[in-house]
Amino acid sequence: MKNEKELRRQTIIEIAAREFAEKGYDNSNINEIATMSGIGKGTIYLYFKTKKELYLATMQTVVDLFNESSKNVLNLEVTPLEKLKVCMELLFRFEEEGLPFLILWSRYQFQNNPDFQDEVHALFKDLEQPFCNIVKQGVKEGTFNTPYPEEAGYLILSMVTMLIPSLQAKPLLENVSKEEKVEFLVNLIQNGLSCKAIN
Amino acid sequence: MKNEKELRRQTIIEIAAREFAEKGYDNSNINEIATMSGIGKGTIYLYFKTKKELYLATMQTVVDLFNESSKNVLNLEVTPLEKLKVCMELLFRFEEEGLPFLILWSRYQFQNNPDFQDEVHALFKDLEQPFCNIVKQGVKEGTFNTPYPEEAGYLILSMVTMLIPSLQAKPLLENVSKEEKVEFLVNLIQNGLSCKAIN
Amino acid sequence: MKNEKELRRQTIIEIAAREFAEKGYDNSNINEIATMSGIGKGTIYLYFKTKKELYLATMQTVVDLFNESSKNVLNLEVTPLEKLKVCMELLFRFEEEGLPFLILWSRYQFQNNPDFQDEVHALFKDLEQPFCNIVKQGVKEGTFNTPYPEEAGYLILSMVTMLIPSLQAKPLLENVSKEEKVEFLVNLIQNGLSCKAIN
Amino acid sequence: MKNEKELRRQTIIEIAAREFAEKGYDNSNINEIATMSGIGKGTIYLYFKTKKELYLATMQTVVDLFNESSKNVLNLEVTPLEKLKVCMELLFRFEEEGLPFLILWSRYQFQNNPDFQDEVHALFKDLEQPFCNIVKQGVKEGTFNTPYPEEAGYLILSMVTMLIPSLQAKPLLENVSKEEKVEFLVNLIQNGLSCKAIN
DNA sequence: AATGAATGAGGTTTCATTCAT
């Protein structure tokens, strides 16, 4: 019973995520979400009081999925750099396993997305930022050295995102393997751009 | 005469940019844009055939402003690193001098913004990416060393953007001076995160 | 179920016919049609995608009503002249039983009505012209004698229409009974204006 | 001076007639009429206070043109039948010499045209109906024999109109010469459809 | 519980008309 309700709720959210990701909030259509979910329009409203609530539930799922995914990285018994790699790979994997949610995440994380900013912001308060944690941890352990660890974490996040083609207007390194991307990024983080001349 | 028309056109675009940046395309209201521009609703339609056209004209202005701003950097007679600095400062300055346009730029540059993707994409084909050019130039001159110069340019861009508080859901280094941010970034680019332990 | 939908569709069309007949297409108002139908504005759009489509559906109904009405005349076992009479009476009767549809019919049949000419023309391709058929039949049987039977049919049609007061700017024979009108017309068709002098 | 003003007024009316005939009142556009007249939009309003007034002036011109055209027929020293012929030819000639005005005339004369019915009706009060006059005269002289001379005039009018292809949804006798049409009509008026069998 | 027919607020767009130049 309860499971079935919960399952249907998830189905709706998944379809909604596809719509919201593809068309944005305003151009997404409750009717179409219902049809594509294989249920009646009125039924949507048994699960979500309003379109806005459905949107927020979808964004909550974004947060949950990301937290779920990054949950165990911090406790891995590996070097901070290894953790960074694992974390990057996790993010890259989202492109295949949950693109709509990835798009919604990025739209909020990096864009001044105007859809219910306050409410979404409140949800994202709970979003773990593993890159930040790793860098902070690394700094504590003496592995990394930066005056702004938290910010460094966000910078890494933004760089990884940059290399996810589906999220970019101009796709970058489309045909490069994830391993190479990770290597590229790690190298960059380790050595900067190697400005010998200035050193 | 003609100047006056062009001036009014610019006024409308500026107000529109504010609206689009704040509320997004769909929730922006031609009526309100007219009122805030101090002109009649119908007048908007003398300058722009449709709301969509106004939006695209606004996005074209975004491209123009950014190109205008970065035009002369590449030809400066300074080291690539200095150029990077100048370029970063330019970007930071947008926050004060043209925030709505900066927001619209970022919304397209980093978000999968679904509003007229194809048309906006076509406009952004003409957008210069000075960071990319500088890195490429630096690689040629031997100052920088990276297998993916273009991509490195975009990564720098995304990092600078990360440090512009107005563009971030969670503002970073809000009270840090631009000079320090530039220094932070340049240092990062030069030395990575100084992972001595791994070296 | 289905019947109820169909019934409501017919109701809308009837109200719409009244509006279109009275005010013309452009000055008819979906809102008002809705109100007069006792339903909401949006409901109209459940039955007809656009105002134009409602108009065309109304014109289709015109064709259907006229065809329905004239269906059985041709097969009557009476002389062509008798058929003409029956047919005239049918037309006269429309004034009382479906004036709006009669007006819309005449507006298209005799006026260069500019509302969606091509589309309406396509609909009227299916409109039976019983007067034409009767004259053709009569010519074949030797009852009538005219070089242009089809055209003669249309001429009769136009004459009958002329004697329907509701369709004329200057009402003719307003207080004359239909029987007398029919007699007048039949006499004219049989004998013309009896120009003895010229004979 | 005055002549020039009057001339320009006529030009506007002619262009307006074309627009009104082609698109109907509501879909005709003052701006377009101005442009096609080669004058400014505001200038139209120096000649006609409103669009409606321009329309009514155009319809007044219709009446004037028709009256002008039929003025001298009644006084011709020929038989009523000959007068009918001349009158028919006059009407046929309108198709080539003033089609827009002919269309506007027919739209009002035979259709329940809803554009300013009362006002247009008032104008048409002054419209001569030569066919009616001729028949009445013919009846007086004993040439014609009909209980409803006025109505017979209108019937003839409607028949002639039927044979003007530009006025009909389904053009009739498109490739038949006017002379033959006149002959056809005159014969019909004289002898009807020659129902020998019934005689 | 599930449905989808019905609703009407709200926003874009057109165009007759005005008026400052």
Add this chain to the structure above:
DNA sequence: GATGAATGAAACCTCATTCAT
């Protein structure tokens, strides 16, 4: 006198939401 830029009322249409079945 002539102009056309500016205006805003009005109408079509969409779609989130409700509710009777």
